[in-house]
Amino acid sequence: MPVTDVQQDLDNLTLTITADFAAPVERIWQIYADPRQLEKIWGPPTYPATVVDHDLTVGGRVTYFMTGPEGDKHAGYWRITAVDEPRSLSFDDGFADEDFAPNSKLPVFKNVYTFTEHNGGTRAVYVSTFESAEALQQVLDMGVVEGTTSAINQIDDLLAS
Known part of the structure; x- marks a missing residue:
């Protein structure tokens, strides 16, 4: 399993996940840069993602929805x-309604993903x-x-295919 560490820090309001992959940095980047590959790893296995818009430029948006086992859809966006x-x-990561408008009842959080040779x-x-801390706890509870x-x-399976 690629995930090697998960740290929840309520004092600093962060959640940090570390993962190691047997692939070069450029290959891992491609997964996030290609919407069809991103779909294979963005949602958990029982909630696969469908990427609708994908603009990885500053100010751009990525919109997606995850479909649950009962056909329920959960939308989100990145800015x-x-x-x-x-x-x-x-990117700022938020929950959205079916038209990808931000859902103000759920938290928006800032994500920084870094990829280094290791x-x-x-x-x-x-x-x-x-x-x-309440926003962090809310998503932890979710x-x-x-x-x-x-x-x-799921990234290992994608890399193997």
Whole structure:
């Protein structure tokens, strides 16, 4: 399993997930840069993602929905804030309604994904920063650690295909 560490820090309002992959940085970057590959790893296995819009430029948006086992759909969006291809990607991540308008009842959090060479492969560090301890706790209660870990762990299967 690629995920090697998960740290929840309520004092600093962060959730940090570290994963190691047996592939070069450029290959891991491609997964996030290609919407069809992103679909294979963004949602957990039981909630696969469909990417609708995909613009990885500063100010760009990525919109998607995840479809649950009962056919229920859950929309979300990224607003891209920084790109350093192939080393890092920063974006605001939010929940949305069916038209991809932000859902103000759920938290928006800042994500910074970094990809560095490590032991002949790539170490990915995914840091999510929240506006409040309540917002972090809300997504923890929603199962974000389990969902994100299972989603990231799908990357090995994608790399093998």
